[in-house]
Amino acid sequence: MKITGIQSQIVSLPFDMGGPPATFAGKAWTHLDILLVRVETDEGLVGWGEAFGHAGIQATRAALDGIVAPLVLGRSSGDIAALSRSVLHATHLLGRNGPFVFAFSGIETALWDLAGKRAGQPLARLLGGEVRERLPAYASLLAYHEPALVRRNVEAACAAGYRHIKLHEVTEEAVAAAAEVTRAFGAALMVDVNCAWSVPAALRMADAFAPHDLLWFEEPVWPPEDVHGLARVRARGVPIAAGENTAGLFGFKALIEAGAIDVAQPSVTKIGGIGEMLRVITLCEAHGVRPAPHSPYFGPGLLATMHVIAARVEDPLVEVLWLDMEANPLDPWVRAENGHVRLPTGPGLGCDPSLGVLDRYRVGSVVRTA
Numbered sequence: 040m041k042i043t044g045i046q047s048q049i050v051s052l053p054f055d056m057g058g059p060p061a062t063f064a065g066k067a068w069t070h071l072d073i074l075l076v077r078v079e080t081d082e083g084l085v086g087w088g089e090a091f092g093h094a095g096i097q098a099t100r101a102a103l104d105g106i107v108a109p110l111v112l113g114r115s116s117g118d119i120a121a122l123s124r125s126v127l128h129a130t131h132l133l134g135r136n137g138p139f140v141f142a143f144s145g146i147e148t149a150l151w152d153l154a155g156k157r158a159g160q161p162l163a164r165l166l167g168g169e170v171r172e173r174l175p176a177y178a179s180l181l182a183y184h185e186p187a188l189v190r191r192n193v194e195a196a197c198a199a200g201y202r203h204i205k206l207h208e209v210t211e212e213a214v215a216a217a218a219e220v221t222r223a224f225g226a227a228l229m230v231d232v233n234c235a236w237s238v239p240a241a242l243r244m245a246d247a248f249a250p251h252d253l254l255w256f257e258e259p260v261w262p263p264e265d266v267h268g269l270a271r272v273r274a275r276g277v278p279i280a281a282g283e284n285t286a287g288l289f290g291f292k293a294l295i296e297a298g299a300i301d302v303a304q305p306s307v308t309k310i311g312g313i314g315e316m317l318r319v320i321t322l323c324e325a326h327g328v329r330p331a332p333h334s335p336y337f338g339p340g341l342l343a344t345m346h347v348i349a350a351r352v353e354d355p356l357v358e359v360l361w362l363d364m365e366a367n368p369l370d371p372w373v374r375a376e377n378g379h380v381r382l383p384t385g386p387g388l389g390c391d392p393s394l395g396v397l398d399r400y401r402v403g404s405v406v407r408t409a
């Protein structure tokens with residue numbers, strides 16, 4: 040059960056979002072970059088994980104290859120909780136929320152994949168849950184800005200069978216255009232503004248969006264750690280969602296104790312992996328907060344989220360990015376059909392990524408061995 044090899048690899052998958060590409064850090068966003076983590080043990084087993092990358096993928100990869108992988112190599116793959124404690128303690132002075140925790144998240148997920156493969160059980164069952172083969176999903180649309188484009192994509196997502204739609208728009212005009220369509224289809228609407236506003240501005244926008252009856256209003260306040268500011272927006276009566284930028288269990292404890300959220304969104308590739316996400320879900324259960332994990336992923340991070348949701352979330356809803364991918368390493372499993380995703384039910388995460396797709400779209404790889 041000893042960890043003998045850790046490989047990081049970046050695959051870059053072209054996509055079409057149904058409009059002009061979004062920009063981030065001055066660059067057009069035309070490819071989805073995924074940081075895959077492959078962990079090998081002396082039993083000959085291989086586990087897969089995914090570490091959060093986005094525009095900072097090279098930083099996460101440097102943290103993984105240079106610091107986190109050497110801390111993990113040679114250790115037992117079986118005692119995931121103790122290994123998490125030890126690695127996160129060793130790296131805590133480098134940040135409790137950032138590339139080092141993201142990097143470890145990928146390894147931790149791969150260790151759960153290994154645990155499931157060793158036991159011959161899908162992760163959902165290993166977590167004590169039922170393996171639900173289909174899970175309801177929501178279409179998470181990127182930012183289009185133009186109300187006409189927003190409308191066109193919301194119509195397409197509703198026509199594809201989604202009954203939950205999330206926007207990344209910041210104007211009342213764009214939200215109103217979407218709301219007209221979702222109302223006609225009987226679909227729920229959520230709006231995510233990625234921490235766009237000060238508290239006074241967020242209060243004004245909460246009032247502006249109020250007629251559209253949002254299922255949730257996501258991360259309205261800058262900075263994300265202003266839990267009391269977020270609680271003031273929630274007091275306006277709109278359900279608040281947050282958590283993708285929250286550091287671990289104690290970050291969620293602060294959000295919940297401040298009365299800031301209705302919906303908690305732990306992100307498995309960012310928070311430290313599956314174990315920390317399970318702790319957050321338990322905390323949510325104790326406080327009547329709905330867990331709705333953040334999962335705009337197309338790799339093992341999405342699979343891990345789906346298994347955790349299947350096993351542990353009473354009211355399941357899986358976030359799926361509204362994109363047309365040139366290739367998907369998890370095909371055919373996670374392509375949404377009629378607003379639902381299919382959970383692969385093999386041992387561990389249920390399926391391995393397609394090696395053919397990885398070979399075709401890989402843009403870099405580093406192997407570390409014990």
Ligand SMILES: [Mg+2]
Pocket residue numbers: 231233257258283333
């Ligand atoms: Mg979000």
